Amino acid sequence: MQLELSPTDAEFRDRMREFFTTKVPQEIRDTVLEGRHLTRDQIVETQQVLNAEGLAVPHWPVEWGGQDWTDLQRHLWHEEMQRAGVPIPLAFNASMIGPVIAHFGTEEQKQRFLPPTANLDIWWSQGFSEPDAGSDLASLRTTAVRDGDDWVVNGQKTWTTLGQFGDWIFTLVRTDPEVKKQAGISMLLIDMTTPGVEVRPIELIDGGHEVNEVWFTDVRVPGDLLVGDLNGGWTIAKFLLGNERVGVAPVGATKRALATLKATAADQLRDPLVRARVADLENELLALELTALRVVAHSAGGEPHPASSVLKLRGTELQQAVSELALDLAGPASLAARAGEDSPQEGWARRTAPTYLNLRKASIYGGSNEIQRQIISRTILGL
Amino acid sequence: MDFTYDDEQLALRDAVRGLLATAYADHEARRRAVAEDPGFDRALWGRLAEMGVLGLPFSEDDGGVGAGPVEIGVVCRELGRVLAPEPYLSGVVHAGGLVAAVGSPEQKADLLGRLSAGELVLAAADASPGARWTSRADGVRATVSGDVWTLDGVADPVMGGEGADVLVVTAALPDDGGTGVFIVDAGAVTRTGYAAADLTRAASITFDGSAATPLGEPGRDLSPSVATISDLTRIMGANQALGVMQSQVRATTDYLRSRRQFGVTLNTFQALTFRAADMYVSLELAHSMVDWATMTIAGGDPDAVAVAADRVGLHVSRAARHIGQEAIQLHGGIGMTAEYAVGVGTAHLTVLEQWLGNHTHHLSRLAGRVDDHELVEAV
Secondary structure (H helix, E strand, O other): OEOOOOHHHHHHHHHHHHHHHHHOOHHHHHHHHOOOOOOHHHHHHHHHHHHHOOOOOOOOOHHHOOOOOOHHHHHHHHHHHHHOOOOOOOHHHHHHHHHHHHHHOOHHHHHHHHHHHHOOOOOEEEEOOEOOEOOOHHHOOOEEEEEOOEEEEEEEEOOOOOHHHOOEEEEEEEOOOOOOHHHHEEEEEEEOOOOOEEEEEEOOOOOOOOEEEEEEEEEEEEHHHEEOOOOOHHHHHHHHHHHHHOOOOOHHHHHHHHHHHHHHOHHHHHOHHHHHHHHHHHHHHHHHHHHHHHHHHHOOOOOOOOOHHHHHHHHHHHHHHHHHHHHHHHHHHHHHHHOOOOOOOOHHHHOHHHHHHHHHHHHOOOOOHHHHHHHHHHHHOOO | OEOOOOHHHHHHHHHHHHHHHHHHOOHHHHHHHHHOOOOOOHHHHHHHHHOOOOOOOOOHHHOOOOOOHHHHHHHHHHHHHOOOOOOHHHHHHHHHHHHHHHOOHHHHHHHHHHHHOOOOOEEEEOOOOOOOOOOOOOOEEEEEEOOEEEEEEEEEEEEOOOOOOEEEEEEEOHHHOOEEEEEEEHHHOEEEEEEOOOOOEEEEEEEEEEEEEEOOOOOOOOHHHHHHHHHHHHHHHHHHHHHHHHHHHHHHHHHHHHOEEOOEEHHHOHHHHHHHHHHHHHHHHHHHHHHHHHHHHHOOOHHHHHHHHHHHHHHHHHHHHHHHHHHHHHHHHHHHOOOOHHHHHHHHHHHHHHHHOOHHHHHHHHHOOHHHOOOOOOO
């Protein structure tokens, strides 16, 4: 056992820290660190800065821009980005559809989509969930029916995060209604400017517009936009969702949020109860970070470690707990959530209630925490 | 960075596990051992000595093996897995650690040599009635006349004190001179033995002008060393607690798979399997923290070790409450019985926590330091 990073890894971490804190525009990092909303342009700009340096999609195959890093290096990259307030590369592009196309796509699909996906020239949306298919994803009902060389798609997707910015959407669609539900699903790539695609906003409890419904009415999709095998969509979905669980414990971002809160609400640190809550959260976050490092050190062949579920479960709980502390420290000032910039209440305090409410999602998405408990009890404990 | 054991550490673990399995695979053997004097298995103690386990922390010059904290942690985890009542943590890690930290070369060679050989059982007397985890020695006072030292006062609880041959005593030095460490023959004091909640043996010890030999340079304030050895003992106690918790999670999942109620096994009920999943989450996080704190010792910085002891102390105390309480609850009535290891394990976790510092204590210390840093750094 050895606690210190090797000289190579320490040098790697310093290089990441240097790049993230000097090359990503300060205004963008401040937006993240202060908990304000990023614009589409800020997210695109950041990813392009990273991509120019080879830091946007390091886990992709090398020929498509990957870096062939160790799992520990990838972890350090991810943590240092969050620590510096750098928006992480758009997950739909970098973690979801990119690896899927690189793994399952045709050569033509790779050539056409991977470079603009890495550079965020195409903004992808995810079209998986439906009103009756959340954690039970295989129950989805959106259909794709063959018509000549094309597919004709009808149905409705929901919870499409940032779908209002989407250029393309990767979808799971039912291509064979006659077989077992997992066996009749395929993956299609759909240009969101195609006639018949309609994006409708969903308003959430934090007042923001983050997710959408996407409706498909007789949408014609060229046949060469099927990814992988016909009716092989479930395999692709499992591959993609497995990737999604990696790095799902936002340790660096939560640590940063707590440190920022300590500095911002410093006068309240005189209260011993507040000090105890802070100390407790810091300790829990340390244990989580160390567990992430243990998982990284054990992960082999890119497969998610079974204990990844521990990271997702605890990581989102702690993320929520820090937002809860922030809300409590803001107190009545948090009522001014929807007051304008000329409000006499401080900005950080006004943002606490929407953030707290928004982060309720963290224990629901990416496989709800109940699903994670199911995975732990079945897969790890054999119950 | 590496959180895995090397081959030698694995070999040590397997050897200790093998030896303890022959001794305590059956919880009845543990019950018999704690019921009879001296409260542990002397023959097993001898075999641990032969294996080099008792000399693990001490240098070869002092008759030990010169191993590192990871190896000592390996042993403590294995002892925890079977709830071994042998006074390893109290006698070797704590009392032996004090001798190694402050003794003269001759004292170390003599005491640690005999300790490593299994010829001598030590106990650290550093707690006063009513005191709470302080390295200040309030309960026992040292007096010197010429170069003859004597001690007066009471030390309690003295873990492992009932069966010890020699006591390593912390005492207040004359004229507010700080804390000294002394050697006292256990035959020269008044000793009242008792069993702690987990049935391991402790003692209340009264010094009444008892002859004492200063460890190291007489009259010198040794409180920094005393504090550091307490921190090391806390971290090794966390290793021992981890072993207990690993056994409890395994026993609980086995039980949920096998115990039938309402015509089905208990793992049919999601309310129970989800609670087991949460126990596993606590266990894995505690495991990470224990590995980290153990590796921190190797860095050699006493301040870093002090912080690590508080961090692991808080985290493991809390995990121990969660896992220990749930292990009993999910077992139902059998978990309450003394004949079953799971409930006794919870008693052992309780003793470790209140002996070495409970979560409120550690949280309070950490809360005092929240503005010393911006972020908590793992590495």
